[in-house]
Amino acid sequence: xxVEERAPDxxxxxxxxxxxKSVLKALRRAPVHVALIALLFVWLxxxxxxFINSFRSVDSINSTGWWTVLTAPSGLSLDxxxxxxxxxxLGSNFLNSLYITIPATLIPTMIAAFTAYAFAWMKFPGRxxxxxxxxxLIVIPLQTTFIPIGRFFSNFFGTNINGSFLxxxxxxxxYGLPFAIYLLRNxxxxxxxxxxxxxxxxxxxxxxxxxxxxxxMSVPAIASLVIFQFVFVWNDLLVALIFIGGxxxxxxxxxxxxxxxxxxxxxxxxxxxxxxxxxxxxxLVFLSLQRFFVRGISAGSVKG
Amino acid sequence: MDxxxxxxxxxxxxxxxxxxxxxxxxERLISLAHGKWRERIRPWxxxxxxxxxxxxxxIIPTIQTIWYSFHNKDGSQWRGLDNYAWFLNGAGLxxxxxxxxxxxxxxxxxxVIGLAVAVLADRVRYESLAKSILFMPxxxxxxxxxxxxxxxxxxxxxxxxxxGVVNEVITKAGQSPIPFLVDSDYxxxxxxxxxxxxxxxxxxxxxxxxxxxxxxSPELLEAARVxxxxxxxxxxxxxxxxxxxxxxxxxxTMIITGLKTFDLVYTLTANGSYDTQTIANEMYNQYxxxxxxxxxxxxxxxxxxxxxxVMLFNIRRFQFQEGIR
Numbered sequence: 003x004x005v006e007e008r009a010p011d012x013x014x015x016x017x018x019x020x021x022x023k024s025v026l027k028a029l030r031r032a033p034v035h036v037a038l039i040a041l042l043f044v045w046l047x048x049x050x051x052x053f054i055n056s057f058r059s060v061d062s063i064n065s066t067g068w069w070t071v072l073t074a075p076s077g078l079s080l081d082x083x084x085x086x087x088x089x090x091x092l093g094s095n096f097l098n099s100l101y102i103t104i105p106a107t108l109i110p111t112m113i114a115a116f117t118a119y120a121f122a123w124m125k126f127p128g129r130x131x132x133x134x135x136x137x138x139l140i141v142i143p144l145q146t147t148f149i150p151i152g153r154f155f156s157n158f159f160g161t162n163i164n165g166s167f168l169x170x171x172x173x174x175x176x177y178g179l180p181f182a183i184y185l186l187r188n189x190x191x192x193x194x195x196x197x198x199x200x201x202x203x204x205x206x207x208x209x210x211x212x213x214x215x216x217x218x219m220s221v222p223a224i225a226s227l228v229i230f231q232f233v234f235v236w237n238d239l240l241v242a243l244i245f246i247g248g249x250x251x252x253x254x255x256x257x258x259x260x261x262x263x264x265x266x267x268x269x270x271x272x273x274x275x276x277x278x279x280x281x282x283x284x285x286l287v288f289l290s291l292q293r294f295f296v297r298g299i300s301a302g303s304v305k306g
Numbered sequence: 307m308d309x310x311x312x313x314x315x316x317x318x319x320x321x322x323x324x325x326x327x328x329x330x331x332x333e334r335l336i337s338l339a340h341g342k343w344r345e346r347i348r349p350w351x352x353x354x355x356x357x358x359x360x361x362x363x364x365i366i367p368t369i370q371t372i373w374y375s376f377h378n379k380d381g382s383q384w385r386g387l388d389n390y391a392w393f394l395n396g397a398g399l400x401x402x403x404x405x406x407x408x409x410x411x412x413x414x415x416x417x418v419i420g421l422a423v424a425v426l427a428d429r430v431r432y433e434s435l436a437k438s439i440l441f442m443p444x445x446x447x448x449x450x451x452x453x454x455x456x457x458x459x460x461x462x463x464x465x466x467x468x469x470g471v472v473n474e475v476i477t478k479a480g481q482s483p484i485p486f487l488v489d490s491d492y493x494x495x496x497x498x499x500x501x502x503x504x505x506x507x508x509x510x511x512x513x514x515x516x517x518x519x520x521x522x523s524p525e526l527l528e529a530a531r532v533x534x535x536x537x538x539x540x541x542x543x544x545x546x547x548x549x550x551x552x553x554x555x556x557x558x559t560m561i562i563t564g565l566k567t568f569d570l571v572y573t574l575t576a577n578g579s580y581d582t583q584t585i586a587n588e589m590y591n592q593y594x595x596x597x598x599x600x601x602x603x604x605x606x607x608x609x610x611x612x613x614x615x616v617m618l619f620n621i622r623r624f625q626f627q628e629g630i631r
Contacts, residue, residue, distance in 0.1 A: 031429065038426045041419070042439050045505065049442070051471060052454045067469050068457075101314040108318060112325050113355050120352035125345070132353075137624050138617045139364055141562055145589050145606040149374060149599050150367035167313060176363030179356055208348060209333050237447030239569045243590070252310075256449045260573045263452055277453030281446045288445035292438065296513055299444055 056082055056278045060271030082275035092258060092276055099254040099283075101167055102242070103235045106174035111228055113175070114182030115220070119212050121183065122190040123198060133187070139180040147177075148244050155245065165249030173245050174238070178231050181302050189223035190216050226298030229291055233284045233299065255280045328355065368610070374603035381599055389604035398605065401583045404496055405612075408584065409564035411497070413557050415504040420511025420556070421549070424519050425541070427512070437516065441509030448506075448569025455502045456574060459486040487574055490581035499570045499582060507563060511556050518552035519545070555623075558616050565612050585609050 054068040057078040071078065086092050120126075121133055151173065155164045163169045193216065201211045217224075239256040246252050259280050262273050288295050332351040336344045378385050392398070423440060427433040443451065460470030464482045468474040473483035486498040522545060530540050568586040575582040577591060585605055593602035 034426050034429055038423065038430060038436060041423060042436055045440055045443070045508075047471060048454045048458050048505065049446075051457055055457055064469065066467055067471065067474055069471070069474075097308075097310070101310055105314060105317040105321070109321050109325075112322055113359070116325075116329055116352050117356040120349045124349040124352070126349040129349075134621055134624070136360075137621050139360065141613055141617050141620060142364060142368065143566055143586075143606065143609045143613055145566075145586060146371045146610045147364055147367035148589075148606070149593060149603055150370035151363060152593075154362075154367075167310070167317075171317065172359075173363065176359045179360055180364070183356060207333065209329060212329075233445060237449075239447065239449050239572065240586075240590075243572075243594075247594075256447055259449045259453065260569075263449070263456055263573050264576060273453055274457065277450050280453075281450040284445040284447070285442070288442060295445070296441060300510060300513055 052274050052277055054078075056274035058082075058274075063271070063274070082272050083279070086272045086275045086279060092255070092272075092279070094251075095253055095255045095258045096279065098252055099236055099256070099280075102170050102174075102254050103232055105167075105171050106178070106235045107228055107231045109171065110175045110178035110182050110231060111224065114179055114186050114227070115217060115224070116212060117179075117183045118186035118190050119208075119216050121187040122193075123211075123216070124208070136180050136183055140184060142180075144177060144240065152244065164245060165247055165252060167252060169245040170241060173241055174235050177241070178234070182227055182231065185227050185301055186220060186223055189220050193219055222294070225291070225294045226301065228298075229287060229295050230298030230302040233287060233295075234302070236284055325355070371603045371606050371610075374599050375607045377600045377603075379598050379600055385600060389600045390608075392601060393604055393608065397583065397588055398585075398608070400581065401578075401585045401588045401605075402608075404493075404582060404584050405565055405567070407493065407496060408500055408503070408567050409561050411500045412503050412507070412564040412567075413560040415500070416507045416511040416560050417515075417553060417556055419504065419508045421515050421553075423508070423512045424516035425545075427516065428519060437509070437512055439509075440512050443506045444509050446506070449573050451502055451506055452570055452573035455498075455505075456487070459498055461485040461487075488580050493581060495575055495580040496582045499567075499574060502570055502574075503563070503567065507560065510559070514556050515549060515552055518549055522548050554619075558619055562613060562616055565609060585612075 051068050054071055055063055057080065058068065058071070059077055059079070059081070062077050121129065152164060155169050156162045158169075197215060197219075198211055201215055206214070236254075237256065238254075239260060242254050242257050246254070246257065255276075259273075259276055262270065262276060329352070332348070336348055336351070339347055374381050375389055376386060377383060377389075394402075423436065427436045430436070446454070457469075458471050459473070460468075461473055461483055462468050462470075464477075468477050468483055472486065477483055484494065487495055489495055527540055527544060530544055535543070566586055567584055568590070571578055571582050571584055571587045572590070578584065578587045585608060589602050589605040589609070592598040592605060
């Protein structure tokens with residue numbers, strides 16, 4: 003705001019002055035609103051387009067743009083959704099995504115919780131160094147682990163588990179741990195020391211202090227972490243490609259969706275509806291738990 | 307009932323029980339030990355599960371990958387730096403160039419747009435709505451973003467009705483439509499993909515930068531304005547320098563994201579056609595399509611080396627934060 007703006011003329015009629023000032027202010031703000039709203043418009047359009055296309059028949063998708071519906075709404079139906087959910091494949095892919103994601107979220111969070119407590123409130127030699135290694139592991143590219151782990155899984159205590167849920171659960175658990183421990187340790191470490199000292203004086207064991215104090219007090223951080231890990235695993239394509247691979251029985255939604263995008267053959271007409279179904283779960287999580295979501299995703303964004 | 311449900315249920319119930327049981331069992335075990343030994347043993351027992359997993363799935367595999375990278379196809383013969391020479395002279399060069407483009411344009415794009423929105427939204431009443439809209443694509447997977455933008459970039463031959471928004475706008479402006487996703491001229495396909503990633507990540511930049519923006523004291527800015535500084539001067543001389551450490555943090559994230567980019571290229575340009583190859587996609591090709599473990603490993607090591615500076619930066623930043631605490 004420039005200098006002249008701050009110089010109201012006191013001699014003028016005060017009412018008129020206020021009115022002209024607010025008009026002036028609104029005018030000066032106009033470019034801000036225009037720029038911002040234009041940008042938000044650009045950001046929303048792609049998703050709106052997909053949403054509208056998901057209700058249109060394959061013929062209309064192929065012949066006219068989705069925006070024509072806005073002026074002449076016709077030919078919209080739930081057929082695509084009926085087909086996608088009725089079709090065995092995508093329905094079962096949806097369930098696979100859930101089977102993969104829920105254990106792959108729960109297990110690393112639990113392991114991380116007590117590991118983080120040990121890092122935050124127990125004394126042991128090498129604590130700082132070990133934690134620095136952990137910080138380094140957060141950003142390690144998963145690619146550097148695929149080939150050896152693939153070989154390890156092909157003879158995992160005598161059986162080949164490549165293509166099974168167990169393989170992705172193990173991989174996601176290990177890949178998720180460094181960040182999970184980091185996040186929870188930072189949160190638990192910031193809890194007031196007096197609480198734990200008082201508990202120890204009262205004769206509580208570290209186990210009690212962990213389950214009764216640290217864990218309940220860390221719920222906000224755990225919520226952010228659970229949401230982050232859930233969305234990360236749900237949205238993952240790479241780990242599924244490597245460890246589920248060609249086993250179509252166990253493929254998650256992302257994998258079958260990716261092959262739909264590439265083929266203009268069977269299933270192409272359901273692409274929009276299938277895409278919307280795949281994003282509805284994380285979107286609902288985002289809309290319902292936005293605060294934790296933003297915190298979790300922002301903190302974990304560097305993760306491999 | 308589907309056996310998959312049973313397995314998943316078992317895992318969800320049994321594994322947590324085992325983990326809690328493990329902690330309780332170690333406590334029993336520790337109680338057998340004498341006085342000060344208890345405090346010495348306990349941390350290690352609590353760390354064991356995580357250590358076993360991290361060692362088995364991250365540390366040892368990384369060392370093995372480095373080892374494989376000096377070997378032939380199936381890891382049976384020592385080949386020195388052959389795989390690296392192959393990568394830098396052949397297909398790898400294209401991936402490296404593309405990844406540089408990804409890193410530069412993704413980082414600049416998300417920070418410039420993210421910062422602009424953070425600054426602009428700070429002045430309007432619908433700020434939180436604006437940030438939510440911008441952040442929403444962060445919830446969407448790379449594959450879903452690919453589906454969304456497949457429709458956005460859709461191309462129909464000139465003269466026919468355009469069905470994609472971008473080409474509709476281009477034709478309305480009197481230009482001929484561009485087949486974005488299959489056009490390797492001027493790396494159009496690569497830039498089309500980078501823009502999708504900017505669309506996905508700008509909200510992240512906005513949220514982080516906006517938080518940092520709000521921590522700047524309003525009195526400081528007001529003092530500058532009273533002294534006659536223009537809005538632009540206030541931004542350039544005060545706001546921007548105060549945001550620099552946050553910008554560095556956002557940059558490291560975007561650099562890593564740009565280096566590791568995979569999903570969009572895999573889904574939209576058939577894993578690297580039309581001059582869009584990246585390091586991660588090439589690694590997938592060598593490993594999965596050609597079973598070239600040596601070459602695949604060398605590519606993974608290149609990716610690791612590119613990320614090491616960011617790793618060191620994060621460690622430094624962590625040490626700094628701990629120092630303040």
